[in-house]
Amino acid sequence: MSDKPVTLINVFTVEPERQQELIELLTKATEESVRHAPGFISATLHRSLDGTKVTMYAQWRSNDDYQSMRRDPAPLPYLTKALEIARFEPGMYEVAHSFLPPGY
Numbered sequence: 001m002s003d004k005p006v007t008l009i010n011v012f013t014v015e016p017e018r019q020q021e022l023i024e025l026l027t028k029a030t031e032e033s034v035r036h037a038p039g040f041i042s043a044t045l046h047r048s049l050d051g052t053k054v055t056m057y058a059q060w061r062s063n064d065d066y067q068s069m070r071r072d073p074a075p076l077p078y079l080t081k082a083l084e085i086a087r088f089e090p091g092m093y094e095v096a097h098s099f100l101p102p103g104y
Helices: 016-032 063-071 076-085
Strands: 006-014 040-047 053-060 086-093
Touching: 006 016, 006 063, 016 040, 016 053, 016 076, 053 063, 076 086
Parallel strands: none
Antiparallel strands: 006 053, 006 086, 040 053
């Protein structure tokens, strides 16, 4: 197992009039369930300016930790509801390189 964290980038496609609803749903799922899972490091939600996308950037200690959370029934109602209002494309990544402005 790698000692580097993994990053889940999940892009949700949603109708603009439901973008805020999806953000609220994902916020609730993360606050009430996901962030309490072993191995969870952090998550950030992003909204597209055109209203058609919501992207979640989440870091996990390992892919195994993420998969364990997915097997937990607690977040399932949130996932089911999210699937009713959006399509999504998750991808698991590891950092290849980071960049900072000069002087940091």
